[in-house]
Amino acid sequence: MNNSPSQPHLLLVYPSTHKLGWARYFQLPSLSLKQVAAATPLNWRVTLADELHDTVPVNENFTVVGITAMTHQATRAYEIADAFRNRGITVILGGIHPTVLPGEALNHADAVVIGEAEPVWETLLDDLLQGNLQKIYRAPLPEGNRLSIPWARREIFDGKRYLTTQTLQASRGCPYDCPFCIVTPYFGNSFRYRDPDEIAAELQSFDKKLTIFLDDNILGDPERAKPILERMKERNIRWGGQANLRFAEDPELVRLVADSGCIGIFVGIESVTGLHANHPKTANGSSQSDLIKKIRDAGIVLETSIIFGFDDHDESIFEKTLRFLQETAPSLPTFHLLTPYPGTSLFKQFDEEGRLLHKDWKRYNHSEVVYHPKLMTPERLYKGWLEARQEAYSWSSIFSRIKANPRSLFTNLAYNILRKGPNDSLAKERT
Numbered sequence: 001m002n003n004s005p006s007q008p009h010l011l012l013v014y015p016s017t018h019k020l021g022w023a024r025y026f027q028l029p030s031l032s033l034k035q036v037a038a039a040t041p042l043n044w045r046v047t048l049a050d051e052l053h054d055t056v057p058v059n060e061n062f063t064v065v066g067i068t069a070m071t072h073q074a075t076r077a078y079e080i081a082d083a084f085r086n087r088g089i090t091v092i093l094g095g096i097h098p099t100v101l102p103g104e105a106l107n108h109a110d111a112v113v114i115g116e117a118e119p120v121w122e123t124l125l126d127d128l129l130q131g132n133l134q135k136i137y138r139a140p141l142p143e144g145n146r147l148s149i150p151w152a153r154r155e156i157f158d159g160k161r162y163l164t165t166q167t168l169q170a171s172r173g174c175p176y177d178c179p180f181c182i183v184t185p186y187f188g189n190s191f192r193y194r195d196p197d198e199i200a201a202e203l204q205s206f207d208k209k210l211t212i213f214l215d216d217n218i219l220g221d222p223e224r225a226k227p228i229l230e231r232m233k234e235r236n237i238r239w240g241g242q243a244n245l246r247f248a249e250d251p252e253l254v255r256l257v258a259d260s261g262c263i264g265i266f267v268g269i270e271s272v273t274g275l276h277a278n279h280p281k282t283a284n285g286s287s288q289s290d291l292i293k294k295i296r297d298a299g300i301v302l303e304t305s306i307i308f309g310f311d312d313h314d315e316s317i318f319e320k321t322l323r324f325l326q327e328t329a330p331s332l333p334t335f336h337l338l339t340p341y342p343g344t345s346l347f348k349q350f351d352e353e354g355r356l357l358h359k360d361w362k363r364y365n366h367s368e369v370v371y372h373p374k375l376m377t378p379e380r381l382y383k384g385w386l387e388a389r390q391e392a393y394s395w396s397s398i399f400s401r402i403k404a405n406p407r408s409l410f411t412n413l414a415y416n417i418l419r420k421g422p423n424d425s426l427a428k429e430r431t
């Protein structure tokens with residue numbers, strides 16, 4: 001690849017509002033930007049500025065700057081975009097927030113990419129070089145169930161330290177459509193899988209063991225997931241990923257996950273009431289407790305994400321949740337505050353009901369209450385969330401979970417200790 005002054009140069013920016021200290025070395029690099037880099041023609045030079053590690057070089061020159069933004073990053077993304085545009089440098093915004101609110105993003109960008117970069121990025125760069133840049137590049141809504149994506153360009157992470165840069169996707173999309181989630185409304189309800197041979201070839205290119213799948217639901221289609229798990233087992237890979245509890249309804253899949261070098265599965269339990277009418281994920285036949293038990297018995301480390309603040313949650317939800325966690329003992333519970341992200345049906349509902357406290361996007365981060373809960377005050381919800389986190393990571397709770405997970409005792413202990421620190425300091429900082 002040449003590096004001549006005439007070579008077009010793309011700067012990709014991952015905005016961050018806070019510095020993480022040593023914890024930055026345990027983060028995963030942005031797969032979104034890795035894929036944008038992969039879709040960039042090879043005659044372009046590509047540089048990454050990840051604000052967790054780097055200062056964004058706002059005084060340097062680039063042919064174009066591409067910035068990604070989730071909602072909590074949008075305000076910072078706009079600041080960076082404005083700084084470049086004030087110097088006459090072209091800025092493109094993409095990612096979930098600009099996809100949902102392209103009009104807002106266009107106040108800070110020369111063009112916005114709506115949806116996935118792959119189908120439109122090369123055209124955009126050609127238009128730019130020919131002085132014909134359009135304002136909106138809209139990727140068609142994905143269809144069918146085949147996913148073919150260019151291999152990630154991991155060299156953009158060279159020189160930065162992350163937990164691993166070996167992240168990839170086996171699929172995109174999710175078969176469900178939860179009211180608080182943006183994935184299906186904006187990326188369509190097609191669940192697309194890559195060819196197992198293509199995934200195997202990408203895995204083959206990895207030199208270290210630790211690999212993280214960043215799918216919405218890596219086990220969402222058991223018949224497609226199984227061949228991938230077989231290959232990871234053959235290659236002796238250590239891997240983690242996100243799924244849905246219902247994978248435990250298939251005993252063969254559970255066994256395969258356990259045998260395939262899985263270091264942990266993250267699942268959204270969302271609410272232990274499991275009752276809210278529009279929650280399609282909750283058990284069809286088996287209860288959440290049964291499914292957790294099956295996963296635990298197979299020795300799989302399970303991280304469960306709980307959300308507080310649904311409309312059927314009153315003050316008793318905290319106690320009920322802690323009791324549920326004590327009884328079911330998943331390895332690592334995590335707790336989030338319900339956040340109505342723009343573009344979701346939840347956002348529309350709360351906005352129409354006048355329940356949003358503000359639209360200060362940087363505070364839409366799962367750890368602040370940004371709306372009026374139905375059955376308690378925002379303050380009560382916040383306090384309950386903080387206390388639940390603290391209680392779940394008290395030594396007695398940790399030990400009772402570890403006792404219930406004898407097949408992965410040391411891993412569980414290590415993970416829980418790593419989690420306890422940040423939970424304790426958050427509680428200290430905010431109470």
Ligand code: B12
Pocket residue numbers: 028029030031032033035036065066067068069070071072092093094095096097113115116117118121169173180181182183214215216341342365366367
């Ligand atoms: C993997 C993942 C994570 C990983 C991220 C790992 C990493 N560093 O890559 C982890 C677990 C760390 C994570 C954390 C969080 N996540 Co997350 N995550 C996802 C998930 C499941 C996939 C994202 C992904 O990488 N997809 C693959 C890439 C290739 O696709 P993509 O991001 O859509 O990018 C494509 C396009 O959007 C576009 N694009 C993106 N950026 C740009 C930029 C330019 C210039 C261009 C041209 C195009 C472009 O092109 C890309 C390639 O096609 C999504 C759900 C989803 N399906 O989007 C949620 C999601 C993005 N996360 C979400 C949230 C809320 C969070 C957290 C805030 C949750 C929390 N409080 O803990 C944190 C924030 C962490 C942080 N660093 O700030 C929300 C964001 C909602 C919103 N409106 O902001 C999502 C959409 C989940 C949801 N169901 O609502 N997440």
